[in-house]
Amino acid sequence: MQERLFRDRRDAGQVLAGLLEHHRGAPGLIVLALPRGGVPVAYEVAAELGAPLDVFLVRKLGVPGQEEVAMGAIADGGVLVLNDDVIRGMGLLPVTVRAAVEREGRELLRREDAYREGRPAPELAGRTVILVDDGLATGASMRAAIHALRRHRPTRVVVAVPAAPEATCQELSDMVDEVVCATTPSPFFAVGASYWDFAQTTDEEVRDLLRVASRHPAAPGAQPRGDVAVIRAEAAPTEDGVPSDELLFDLVGDAHYVLIGEASHGTHEFYAARARMTRRLIEERGFCAVAAEADWPDAYRVNRYVRGRSEDATAEESLRGFRRFPTWMWRNAAVLDFAGWLRQHNERYGRDDERAKAGFYGLDLYSLYRSVEEVITYLDRVDPDAAARARERYSCFDHYQGGEDDAQSWGFEAAFGAGETCEQEVVDQLVDLQRHASDYARRDGLLAEDELFYAHQNALLVRNAAEYYRTMFGGQVSSWNLRDRHMTETLEALSEHLSRQRGTPAKVVVWEHNSHIGDARVTEAASRGEVNVGRLVREAHPHDCRLLGFTTYTGTVTAADDWGGPAERKRVRPALADSVEELFHEVGEKEFLLAFDHAPRTAAALRTARLERAIGVIYRPHTERASHYFRARMADQFDAVIHIDETRALEPLERTARWTEGEVPETYPAGV
Numbered sequence: 086m087q088e089r090l091f092r093d094r095r096d097a098g099q100v101l102a103g104l105l106e107h108h109r110g111a112p113g114l115i116v117l118a119l120p121r122g123g124v125p126v127a128y129e130v131a132a133e134l135g136a137p138l139d140v141f142l143v144r145k146l147g148v149p150g151q152e153e154v155a156m157g158a159i160a161d162g163g164v165l166v167l168n169d170d171v172i173r174g175m176g177l178l179p180v181t182v183r184a185a186v187e188r189e190g191r192e193l194l195r196r197e198d199a200y201r202e203g204r205p206a207p208e209l210a211g212r213t214v215i216l217v218d219d220g221l222a223t224g225a226s227m228r229a230a231i232h233a234l235r236r237h238r239p240t241r242v243v244v245a246v247p248a249a250p251e252a253t254c255q256e257l258s259d260m261v262d263e264v265v266c267a268t269t270p271s272p273f274f275a276v277g278a279s280y281w282d283f284a285q286t287t288d289e290e291v292r293d294l295l296r297v298a299s300r301h302p303a304a305p306g307a308q309p310r311g312d313v314a315v316i317r318a319e320a321a322p323t324e325d326g327v328p329s330d331e332l333l334f335d336l337v338g339d340a341h342y343v344l345i346g347e348a349s350h351g352t353h354e355f356y357a358a359r360a361r362m363t364r365r366l367i368e369e370r371g372f373c374a375v376a377a378e379a380d381w382p383d384a385y386r387v388n389r390y391v392r393g394r395s396e397d398a399t400a401e402e403s404l405r406g407f408r409r410f411p412t413w414m415w416r417n418a419a420v421l422d423f424a425g426w427l428r429q430h431n432e433r434y435g436r437d438d439e440r441a442k443a444g445f446y447g448l449d450l451y452s453l454y455r456s457v458e459e460v461i462t463y464l465d466r467v468d469p470d471a472a473a474r475a476r477e478r479y480s481c482f483d484h485y486q487g488g489e490d491d492a493q494s495w496g497f498e499a500a501f502g503a504g505e506t507c508e509q510e511v512v513d514q515l516v517d518l519q520r521h522a523s524d525y526a527r528r529d530g531l532l533a534e535d536e537l538f539y540a541h542q543n544a545l546l547v548r549n550a551a552e553y554y555r556t557m558f559g560g561q562v563s564s565w566n567l568r569d570r571h572m573t574e575t576l577e578a579l580s581e582h583l584s585r586q587r588g589t590p591a592k593v594v595v596w597e598h599n600s601h602i603g604d605a606r607v608t609e610a611a612s613r614g615e616v617n618v619g620r621l622v623r624e625a626h627p628h629d630c631r632l633l634g635f636t637t638y639t640g641t642v643t644a645a646d647d648w649g650g651p652a653e654r655k656r657v658r659p660a661l662a663d664s665v666e667e668l669f670h671e672v673g674e675k676e677f678l679l680a681f682d683h684a685p686r687t688a689a690a691l692r693t694a695r696l697e698r699a700i701g702v703i704y705r706p707h708t709e710r711a712s713h714y715f716r717a718r719m720a721d722q723f724d725a726v727i728h729i730d731e732t733r734a735l736e737p738l739e740r741t742a743r744w745t746e747g748e749v750p751e752t753y754p755a756g757v
Contacts, residue, residue, distance in 0.1 A: 090609065092280075094126045094219050096694065097280070099133065099693050105134060105215060106663060109135060114213050116214075120196060141160070146159065156175070160193075196288075214243065216231070216243065221276070222253070228257070241262045241263070246265070250270075251269040270612035271612065315686045315687055316679065317672050319679065319686060322678070328362075337366065337370060341630070342580075344622065350414050350643075352637065353736065363375060363596075374445070382543060383455070384406075384415075387406070394532070404420065404421060410702075411702040413652045413735060440588075448576055481507040511548040514544055545575075569616055597618060601619065609715040634722070634727070639731055640733055640734075648702075650703075652741055652744045657706075665697050666698055677727070677728055678725060679726050680725040694718050695717070
């Protein structure tokens with residue numbers, strides 16, 4: 086399904102305006118709209134760039150009976166462009182062509198009278214022309230318009246549309262100086278599928294917009310509307326990224342799922358504020374679990390520690406299971422403090438009150454080999470014969486031993502037919518474990534139930550991880566979706582398990598990156614067919630979840646240059662123009678909370694698609710726009726967002742020399 090990113094055509098025009106910002110102030114700049122649908126889009130572009138607006142009237146000459154096939158076009162100024170290949174190839178007679186020209190010529194004159202109301206057509210020679218439509222499918226009309234426009238001898242021609250197939254955008258790039266396609270949905274079904282409101286634009290609307298544009302032309306460099314003042318008025322205070330209990334509890338309400346994000350995997354304030362809010366929800370609102378973007382077996386080692394079931398003597402020891410890159414995501418000072426606090430909190434309850442304790446769990450699926458080991462270790466303890474069967478089934482992974490790199494190597498070979506896929510083996514093992522589950526669970530009460538659940542989730546993870554590592558070489562979207570569906574299914578299974586044990590619906594806090602917990606339906610990712618945890622949880626529990634995101638404008642971050650690289654303390658560049666982070670920076674506050682249910686004017690402003698930054702475990706500031714920004718409607722992506730204008734790098738438990746030294750300044754050596 087093609088997801089809708091734009092509210093309406095004017096919303097799409099505001100997005101395009103941001104992408105065309107580099108043309109602001111260009112001498113002779115003019116914005117031309119293809120009527121009718123392109124006019125509301127172009128109006129916003131012209132207003133933001135301070136450029137005059139007009140229409141470029143073009144009528145496609147369709148082949149009789151096959152009107153979608155263009156045999157040419159007639160455009161402003163009597164320009165006629167014919168497609169000789171189509172005319173000859175279909176054997177069209179001159180009389181047929183002439184009839185189409187006369188018919189469309191009359192419609193062209195009618196529209197010119199209706200739209201321009203006596204105003205002369207603009208002179209285009211020697212000017213930079215931005216040609217705007219509300220979207221493209223095949224691009225036939227736009228190609229005809231380009232051919233006709235070239236007859237007017239402009240200096241530069243720029244084509245700008247909110248949505249089009251990537252192939253169409255590439256084809257047009259050979260015809261003009263620049264093509265700006267805000268989104269390229271895949272698969273592409275129709276232009277209207279990118280809009281929530283795609284009502285037909287009327288002649289009256291076109292006239293009104295052209296009339297306003299001619300009477301009140303925008304000045305170059307005009308400032309955007311008063312979004313900053315609106316946000317300033319509706320923002321709520323926070324302290325170190327944490328709202329007051331009253332604000333927090335009002336935001337959460339009676340929800341059983343609270344998803345708290347982060348705009349990077351390496352920012353101290355995001356981790357610390359998230360941990361503090363989670364503590365309050367555990368203490369005062371009955372939340373009983375944290376489910377993190379962490380590998381299931383490694384997080385479960387922490388769970389055993391915080392619940393007093395571990396051989397680990399300290400919180401730091403319990404975090405030693407996190408050996409896979411990037412270790413700093415969970416082996417850091419903020420998580421260490423939280424694990425220590427959670428152990429102390431649980432110690433208030435004795436062994437007879439295990440159900441009252443809060444746990445720490447992982448949702449991720451990278452740990453293929455570790456989970457194989459954990460399934461076999463569990464079965465060795467409860468059923469040696471079943472353990473032998475598991476060893477035999479899992480032996481198909483044995484030609485690689487160890488970690489994620491080996492899992493990727495296995496996945497590569499399996500995906501391209503050079504190795505065993507292990508598909509049937511992992512399913513057989515999962516079924517075998519499920520078949521004997523009731524026997525295993527009866528052996529030792531609550532502890533046995535927990536350990537069976539842990540083993541079962543490991544077996545399920547092996548199946549999903551094997552599929553993930555095979556698909557990661559076939560398509561980024563399919564592997565992303567498989568991973569987020571697995572994390573959502575694990576969250577649901579955890580909630581059901583804890584609810585069954587406690588006799589009441591469990592309340593769970595989820596810790597993941599914004600890109601996983603912000604609803605993907607209103608982001609650029611939707612045009613690529615991506616789903617995520619936030620969307621899936623909202624669909625399953627529409628009135629029983631809350632999504633909370635974080636943003637920052639600048640500071641430092643712990644990240645690597647490349648996958649598998651060492652942790653470095655890098656400077657976060659100031660946010661780009663047209664980004665939501667820059668808008669929040671202009672508010673002029675150190676930090677604040679926006680709860681969109683209580684900030685209606687802000688919500689309306691942030692339902693316009695804007696750039697939003699996402700830094701994962703890799704940060705590449707020199708390709709920042711391409712590497713770290715995407716478009717999103719933030720007010721629909723989250724229920725609330727916390728902005729902290731300047732943040733600092735997360736502190737790893739193992740500091741590398743490069744982390745301690747920090748990033749070399751851009752002024753090196755003059756700035757050293």
